[in-house]
Amino acid sequence: MEQYQEQLNGIFQALADPTRRAVLGRLGSGPASISDLARPFDMALPSFMKHIHFLEDSGLIRTEKHGRVRTCAIEKKQFARVETWLDAQRAIWEGRTDRLEKFVMRNKDKPE
Amino acid sequence: MEQYQEQLNGIFQALADPTRRAVLGRLGSGPASISDLARPFDMALPSFMKHIHFLEDSGLIRTEKHGRVRTCAIEKKQFARVETWLDAQRAIWEGRTDRLEKFVMRNKDKPE
DNA sequence: GTGATACTTAGCCTTATGGAACAGTATCAG
DNA sequence: CTGATACTGTTCCATAAGGCTAAGTATCAC
Numbered sequence: 431m432e433q434y435q436e437q438l439n440g441i442f443q444a445l446a447d448p449t450r451r452a453v454l455g456r457l458g459s460g461p462a463s464i465s466d467l468a469r470p471f472d473m474a475l476p477s478f479m480k481h482i483h484f485l486e487d488s489g490l491i492r493t494e495k496h497g498r499v500r501t502c503a504i505e506k507k508q509f510a511r512v513e514t515w516l517d518a519q520r521a522i523w524e525g526r527t528d529r530l531e532k533f534v535m536r537n538k539d540k541p542e
Numbered sequence: 543m544e545q546y547q548e549q550l551n552g553i554f555q556a557l558a559d560p561t562r563r564a565v566l567g568r569l570g571s572g573p574a575s576i577s578d579l580a581r582p583f584d585m586a587l588p589s590f591m592k593h594i595h596f597l598e599d600s601g602l603i604r605t606e607k608h609g610r611v612r613t614c615a616i617e618k619k620q621f622a623r624v625e626t627w628l629d630a631q632r633a634i635w636e637g638r639t640d641r642l643e644k645f646v647m648r649n650k651d652k653p654e
Numbered sequence: 655g656t657g658a659t660a661c662t663t664a665g666c667c668t669t670a671t672g673g674a675a676c677a678g679t680a681t682c683a684g
Numbered sequence: 685c686t687g688a689t690a691c692t693g694t695t696c697c698a699t700a701a702g703g704c705t706a707a708g709t710a711t712c713a714c
Contacts, residue, residue: 435560447702448547448556458634465660475661477703484701498660498711509628515563516624522570523616529638542616559672569665577690587691589673610681610690 434511437489438445441511444488449473450481454504461503546623549601553623556600561585562593566616569603573615 444450453467468478482502485491489508493500556562565579594614597603601620605612635644 431692435563438563439558439560442554442558443701446551446558446629448551451547451550454631455634458654459632461662472705473702476663476705479662480702500661501571509702512624512628515557516621516628519566519570519621522567523618526675555671561672575690585672586674588675588693591692592672607691610679614692 437508437511438515441490441508444484444490445512447481447484449478450485453481453485453502454490457502457504461501463501464514467502515528548581549623550621553598553602553620556597556602557624559593559596561590562597565593565597565614566602569614569616573613575611575613579614 434524449471453469456462456467456470464479464482465475467482468475471478482491485502486493491502492505492535493502495501497509557566559581564582566577568574568582574593575586575595579594580587583590594603594605597614598605601617603614605614606619607613
């Protein structure tokens with residue numbers, strides 16, 4: 431739970447940067463090398479690498495080095511955590527009736 | 543489009559902090575005052591206020607002052623932007639990326 | 655082996671973030 | 685009018701984020 435919260439911190443923070451979101455968009459259509467990914471951006475490579483590391487640390491991508499080329503791929507599972515958080519959030523505000531109903535049902539079965 | 547990206551920056555960044563996510567969770571079950579919201583947190587009020595301002599700037603909450611009490615409420619519409627971004631992302635990796643669909647994706651939630 | 659390619663490491667800089675304290679201002683309750 | 689309540693404004697601090705350059709390492713192509 432605590433760990434889940436820290437993961438969310440990292441994930442949301444990773445998504446908060448347009449460069450990183452663009453990289454994720456690009457990786458959505460298939461793996462790519464660092465330099466392929468970096469090409470569209472007007473940025474020094476070490477700066478770009480920081481974004482890649484950030485994305486990898488957040489778990490949104492995974493990377494692997496073969497020879498001198500590091501290949502990056504998207505990690506779809508991690509996106510599900512965002513989905514889950516959104517669902518939970520909506521469950522709170524849209525599920526009020528449900529929650530109330532559940533509460534009523536529980537108390538019907540378990541009277542004082 | 544440009545504006546949409548900047549909004550996403552703010553939204554994701556707002557979501558990247560556990561205090562702010564907790565506030566959103568609390569506001570999900572109804573509006574509350576600043577001090578009500580602040581009570582659970584071991585934090586000076588001015589520090590807490592920064593989070594409230596951040597949330598308001600991101601558009602995830604809206605606030606209103608009556609007398610000396612500022613009441614905060616969740617702004618559900620803004621959460622939809624996250625949803626939309628996730629949908630677009632999934633659309634890419636599920637291969638639904640022909641020209642028409644890309645066009646629709648980019649424009650369906652273009653800001654007002 | 656040489657040179658180009660593809661990162662990587664190490665510093666440096668500026669701004670933003672998340673926290674603190676302390677001193678206001680504006681209401682409301684009596 | 686007075687005091688408590690509910691913020692608000694200001695300033696400070698330490699660390700992290702996002703950019704840069706310059707120099708290093710490890711492959712690969714010839």
